[in-house]
Amino acid sequence: MGRRTKIGKKIGYWFGVLKATAFSTYKEWAAYRSQMAISIFVGPVFFLIQLFIWRAVYATRTTLNGLTLEQMLTYYGIVAVIGYLTYDSADWDLQWLIRNGSFLTYMLRPVSYCFLAFAQKIGHRLLALWVEIIPVGLLFLFVFKIRLVPAEPGWALFSLGLSFVLVFLTNYCIGITAFWLTKTEGIRRAFLTLRNLSAGMLIPLNFFPAWMQKLLFYLPFQFITYVPTRVFIGHYELAGISLSIPRVVGLQVVATLVMLVVARLLWACGIKRFTGVGA
Amino acid sequence: MKNNIRIYLVGAKTALASRMAYRGDFFMSMLIMLLVEMAAPVITILIYQNGATFPGWNMYEALLIQGVFLLGKGIAYPFFFGIVWNTIERVQNGTFDLLLIKPKSVLFMAIVTGFDAEDLGKLVGGVTLFTLALSRLPAPEPGAWLQFMVLFTITLMVMFGYGLVLAGLGIVWIGNFRVYEIFESITSFGLYPTAIFSKSLQTIITLVIPVAILGSVPATVLLGRPSPGTLGAVGVSLLFLLFSLGFWRWMLKKYTSVGG
Numbered sequence: 001m002g003r004r005t006k007i008g009k010k011i012g013y014w015f016g017v018l019k020a021t022a023f024s025t026y027k028e029w030a031a032y033r034s035q036m037a038i039s040i041f042v043g044p045v046f047f048l049i050q051l052f053i054w055r056a057v058y059a060t061r062t063t064l065n066g067l068t069l070e071q072m073l074t075y076y077g078i079v080a081v082i083g084y085l086t087y088d089s090a091d092w093d094l095q096w097l098i099r100n101g102s103f104l105t106y107m108l109r110p111v112s113y114c115f116l117a118f119a120q121k122i123g124h125r126l127l128a129l130w131v132e133i134i135p136v137g138l139l140f141l142f143v144f145k146i147r148l149v150p151a152e153p154g155w156a157l158f159s160l161g162l163s164f165v166l167v168f169l170t171n172y173c174i175g176i177t178a179f180w181l182t183k184t185e186g187i188r189r190a191f192l193t194l195r196n197l198s199a200g201m202l203i204p205l206n207f208f209p210a211w212m213q214k215l216l217f218y219l220p221f222q223f224i225t226y227v228p229t230r231v232f233i234g235h236y237e238l239a240g241i242s243l244s245i246p247r248v249v250g251l252q253v254v255a256t257l258v259m260l261v262v263a264r265l266l267w268a269c270g271i272k273r274f275t276g277v278g279a
Numbered sequence: 280m281k282n283n284i285r286i287y288l289v290g291a292k293t294a295l296a297s298r299m300a301y302r303g304d305f306f307m308s309m310l311i312m313l314l315v316e317m318a319a320p321v322i323t324i325l326i327y328q329n330g331a332t333f334p335g336w337n338m339y340e341a342l343l344i345q346g347v348f349l350l351g352k353g354i355a356y357p358f359f360f361g362i363v364w365n366t367i368e369r370v371q372n373g374t375f376d377l378l379l380i381k382p383k384s385v386l387f388m389a390i391v392t393g394f395d396a397e398d399l400g401k402l403v404g405g406v407t408l409f410t411l412a413l414s415r416l417p418a419p420e421p422g423a424w425l426q427f428m429v430l431f432t433i434t435l436m437v438m439f440g441y442g443l444v445l446a447g448l449g450i451v452w453i454g455n456f457r458v459y460e461i462f463e464s465i466t467s468f469g470l471y472p473t474a475i476f477s478k479s480l481q482t483i484i485t486l487v488i489p490v491a492i493l494g495s496v497p498a499t500v501l502l503g504r505p506s507p508g509t510l511g512a513v514g515v516s517l518l519f520l521l522f523s524l525g526f527w528r529w530m531l532k533k534y535t536s537v538g539g
Contacts, residue, residue: 032454034452034455035454035455035457038455038457038458038460038461041461041464042457042460042461042463042464045464045465045467046464046467049464049467049468049471052471052475052476052477052480053322053326053333053471053475055475056333056334056475057326057331057332057333058331059334060331060332060334061331064329064330064331065329181303181304182301183301183304184304185304185308186303186304186305186306186307186308186310186311187304187307189307189308189311189312189315190307190310190311190314193311193314193315196318197318197321202318202321202322203321203322203325203326207325207326207328207329208325209328
């Protein structure tokens, strides 16, 4: 009983830290909400371009790679919303702190930097929820008639949650490379480019040649956007392999756990190189 | 003029030297700048490889439009579009004042100190795509090349105009680097044949906001089938340049020097 109370107290403490950090990040970023609200313009404009591209492409056919025009547009709608929902800047933030030496102050705190950064992401995205995600979703619904209703809401929500964590962990790993590289702009951009392409953010992955689809199937990037999008639609297929929704979400859990281990290992190696001098 | 060129070259040299402090990161960034711009061509190639098309356009014609667009961007970004991030950054941390006290125009100094070496990767990408697409198409007539050169010069002028508008916005909209996203989203219409858009949108991007001039208008001249409204697009582009110069001056007057 005493042990249970102790664990409960500990959970309560961490939840308190998470809540306080998320709330302060929310308030801090609320001052820049007009910057965030740019997505209300940018998101629909990019979507409008996709609308015309795919309307032109579908002018002479009803399906392409098994997708109808409506499904294709829904795909891009979901991709946009997932992008807003899971966005974070853990990579940039960490490399900036390491480069100017102010990371030192985080080492003096009684909370791990990883936990703090994750709590900041939650606060940041909570603000984004009403400043950019809901307005963009409503624009998609009323202007473009794209209904962003998941086929299986429970699985879709779980998959989105995993994607949220996975994006954080991968970005966090990129940030950790600053312990070795100091300035990580190049590797950060390289990773983002590779990720956007391999995660299906530019075009559904089943548009790639068969050999590349097979390669992408074994890479972890698909779990960031492609898998949650297909879970949202209710049907997963890549490289000719169809998986049930619970199975593909199970794989996503494994990918998240693997990423967590990678992040921990990288951190353990990288932190030894920190000198606190900056560069 | 000679003096200005000398100052510009010194600015470029300094920017390159300071960027070279992180050499590995610089070369990687340059390579990535090239790859980032390849998103639209990759989508186009994948669409055609999957047996679909933009009606009335073969793959290399569509890629030529994107090649022209990227070529324009590849020249603008390293050589004068740096005025945008340079202004936003300086206004935010208060060092924009240093440009105001120099014995040269603020605009010129903002361009000189905004040279962006890593964006040369975009230029490499633009030249590669343009050359590749053109090599797979019938060779244009000398007259078409001449018309293209004139239109492409206007493309660069329009890019400069956009740079001025975004930098001007950066003076009053403190620290907002997302103005780049606004630019990217609007100008993305210029990456595709105008014919795929609705009639009203075609009119808007050709005769209201100069977007078609960034890609499809010059490219169609090379293809020997000039876009309808080419002359109108040229007129609108020149008006846009005048507007952007006026906008920049107007925003400059609003500068408060308090940072952000």
